[in-house]
Amino acid sequence: MNCGKCKTKAVISLPRHNAAFCKGCFTTFVHEQVARAIKSFKMFTPEDRILVAVSGGKDSLALWHILLTLGYRADALYVNLGIGGYSEESHRKVRHYADTVAAAHGAKLMVHVVEQEAGAGIRELATVLHRPTCSTCGTIKRYQFNRAAVEQDYDVMATGHNLDDEAARLLGNVLHWQDEYLDKQGPTLPASVEGFAKKVKPLCRLSEREIAAYAVVNRIDYIVEECPMAKGSKMILYKEVLNRLETESPGTKQRFYWGFLEKQDKPDVPKESMAEKDQRTLHPCQSCGQPTTADTCSYCKMMAKAKTATPR
Amino acid sequence: MLIQLSHPQRQVEIKGPKRTKDVLRELNLVIEAHLVIRGDELVTEDEMLADADQIEIRPVISGGV
Ligand code: SF4
Ligand SMILES: [Zn+2]
Ligand SMILES: [Zn+2]
Numbered sequence: 001m002n003c004g005k006c007k008t009k010a011v012i013s014l015p016r017h018n019a020a021f022c023k024g025c026f027t028t029f030v031h032e033q034v035a036r037a038i039k040s041f042k043m044f045t046p047e048d049r050i051l052v053a054v055s056g057g058k059d060s061l062a063l064w065h066i067l068l069t070l071g072y073r074a075d076a077l078y079v080n081l082g083i084g085g086y087s088e089e090s091h092r093k094v095r096h097y098a099d100t101v102a103a104a105h106g107a108k109l110m111v112h113v114v115e116q117e118a119g120a121g122i123r124e125l126a127t128v129l130h131r132p133t134c135s136t137c138g139t140i141k142r143y144q145f146n147r148a149a150v151e152q153d154y155d156v157m158a159t160g161h162n163l164d165d166e167a168a169r170l171l172g173n174v175l176h177w178q179d180e181y182l183d184k185q186g187p188t189l190p191a192s193v194e195g196f197a198k199k200v201k202p203l204c205r206l207s208e209r210e211i212a213a214y215a216v217v218n219r220i221d222y223i224v225e226e227c228p229m230a231k232g233s234k235m236i237l238y239k240e241v242l243n244r245l246e247t248e249s250p251g252t253k254q255r256f257y258w259g260f261l262e263k264q265d266k267p268d269v270p271k272e273s274m275a276e277k278d279q280r281t282l283h284p285c286q287s288c289g290q291p292t293t294a295d296t297c298s299y300c301k302m303m304a305k306a307k308t309a310t311p312r
Numbered sequence: 313m314l315i316q317l318s319h320p321q322r323q324v325e326i327k328g329p330k331r332t333k334d335v336l337r338e339l340n341l342v343i344e345a346h347l348v349i350r351g352d353e354l355v356t357e358d359e360m361l362a363d364a365d366q367i368e369i370r371p372v373i374s375g376g377v
Contacts, residue, residue: 001356011354020356057374164373212347212372216354224318230375239373243344 012213015250023217030214033205034066041188043200048155050074051197053145054109056090058215058222059160061097063203065220067158068105074158076102077148079141080113082121083227090223097220112144123229133229149197161201164208167257168238186261207253208239313361315339316368328365333357336369345373 001010003022010020021029037043044050050067054060054076067074078094081087091111098109115121122140126133149157166185173181187204191197203211215222230236245252272280284290285297292298313328315335326335332348332355348355349368361367 001358010356013356023354058372059374207344208374209344209347209372212370213354216347216349216352216370219352224370226319226374233375236373236375240342240345243342243373246344247342 011217012210014210016207016246016254018250026217027214030206030210031066031070034202035070037187037202037205038200041186041200041204043158043188043202044072044156046072048073049153051145051149051152051154051157052076053141053157053159054078054094055160056093056223057160058212058220058224059162059165059203059208061093061160061220061222062211062215062218063158063160064097064102064107065218066214067202068102068107073107075108075110075154077110077112077145079144080111080115081137081140081227082113082115083123083229084121086223086225086227087121089225093221093223110148112148114140134233137229146195146197150195154197156198156200158200158202160203160211162203162206162208162211163253163257164239164242165235166201166204167242167253168235170257170260171238171242172234182260182264186264204257205254313363313365313367316366318369319371328363329360331357332359332361335361335367339369341369346371 001013001020002008003010003025004019005025006022008022011023012026013020019029050072052060052064052067052074054064055078060076064074064076076094076098078091080091094109098107102109114125118125120128122137123133126136129136145157145159148154166187170182170185172178173185187201189199206214214220242253242256278291281293282291285292285300286295287300288297290297290299294301296304313326313330315324315326317324317339324339326338330338333343336343336346336348336357343357347370348357348359348361349370350359350361350365355361
């Protein structure tokens with residue numbers, strides 16, 4: 001398989017875009033997708049100071065890397081959750097990237113260690129508070145990232161949420177008709193009140209697989225191992241279901257999520273009801289009198305054809 | 313060929329030569345959720361993998377909220 005642009009050997013094929021790319025052209029493709037998201041969702045400008053929420057995983061490190069490569073002013077915050085070996089390893093990966101790559105761009109890494117402030121890691125805290133670990137974790141991370149962004153005057157906070165994350169979350173919200181959450185699913189959330197940072201998701205046009213491929217191609221050393229608390233999560237189930245659909249019909253995920261964003265974007269035009277539309281478009285069939293949009297209904301056409309056709 | 317898998321970490325041996333997509337199918341893995349890496353380079357689904365190749369199949373799905 002060859003690159004569709006320069007005809008050298010391809011390293012990845014993207015069925016949803018009907019394309020295949022070599023390393024260089026794939027990197028360009030990823031940068032273009034991010035630049036497009038930043039522009040079309042009015043995320044930030046080159047003057048803005050950006051705070052990237054990093055976890056050591058592929059998405060957030062790739063995001064930091066892309067923003068720095070594109071010339072944006074992006075610092076990062078890492079929250080060490082105190083989940084044994086997983087936290088140690090992810091912390092090491094983030095530190096390594098900050099020292100070997102980000103520092104050369106003049107970008108800095110900040111770290112918040114949960115254990116230092118709360119006296120225990122996230123799992124112990126969750127037990128004491130009788131709350132699920134992931135919701136405890138979510139509250140702490142949201143708080144710390146927002147606080148750092150506001151207190152240190154960053155213009156915007158960026159997270160590594162990708163197309164799969166957003167499509168899976170949308171599926172979950174739709175399955176449970178959680179309308180109130182649908183509002184918050186856009187790739188740009190404004191700073192609605194004082195003390196709330198503006199939040200953006202510049203990777204929303206890229207799939208999880210594309211981002212992992214970008215990290216491999218650009219030699220970004222991220223933690224492949226998952227947070228042990230993610231095991232058996234609903235999000236993973238939704239993603240698996242969506243990936244099966246995607247394999248059968250490429251483009252399903254983006255049509256689902258982008259289609260939702262487009263609908264959300266359109267101001268509510270008064271819609272014609274189904275009955276109104278029927279009254280406008282349907283009239284009796286010339287031949288049988290049943291309602292149809294054509295002169296002769298499709299049943300009558302079919303029967304007429306069947307009668308004239310010569311049997312084999 | 314020796315194939316390195318994650319979640320959980322394990323190794324499997326598969327007889328080559330074989331196309332990437334057939335190796336994935338044999339292991340019951342969805343392309344959309346995995347990357348195939350030979351040495352330290354990505355390979356596409358139509359690539360032939362040989363017995364002497366060092367292969368890693370890396371999952372790309374992550375959970376969390
Ligand atoms: S899986 Fe749960 S505990 Fe682990 S990082 Fe994600 S939200 Fe936090
Ligand atoms: Zn190319
Ligand atoms: Zn408070």
